[in-house]
Amino acid sequence: MKGVNGMRFLVPLFSLVHAVMAFLFAAAALILMAVAAHMGWQALGSDLERSAAETVIEAIGLLAAAVVALQICQTIVEEEVVRDAHISAPTRVRRFVSRFLVVIVVALAVEALVATFRAHDDAPQLLYVACMLLGLGGLLAAWGLFIHFNREAEELEPEAMKEAKSEDAKLK
DSSP: OHHHHHTTTHHHHHHHHHHHHHHHHHHHHHHHHHHHHHHHHHHHHSOSSHHHHHHHHHHHHHHHHHHHHHHHHHHHIIIIIISOOOOOSHHHHHHHHHHHHHHHHHHHHHHHHHHHHHTTTOHHHHHHHHHHHHHHHHHHHHHHHHHHHHHHHHHTOHHHHHHHHHHGGGGO
């Protein structure tokens, strides 16, 4: 027991490290947003032709990456800094993984859309897009199975769901 108590000083350090990581994700999102805005402005100032459309589509891809970075930042802040919750119960695992996968699925779907616009004349690139969409479908199916099986585990621990919901009040 003495070793466990001696390690308690590390818990605030982990929260600090998570806060720094969240800050870096937020900074990366802001940089991506600035680059996307600059690209959009350049496309608006050029001849409004196919190259301008491709530039705007690339800017959309950067904005999608910025959304991913911000969502990861928010998840880290809410789960590791504000709540100071340690993932152990099935409820907490499902919530954390689901929040992360929502971000990933949306980002991959937007990236597949952007890649589709870029590759409309290039058959090998369309194969890449089709594989990306197939992988995205597989990810969604696996996520659905994870939620299904995890929900059954949650039913064995109803107090964990109650505790997780009570922690949501900290975020409001």
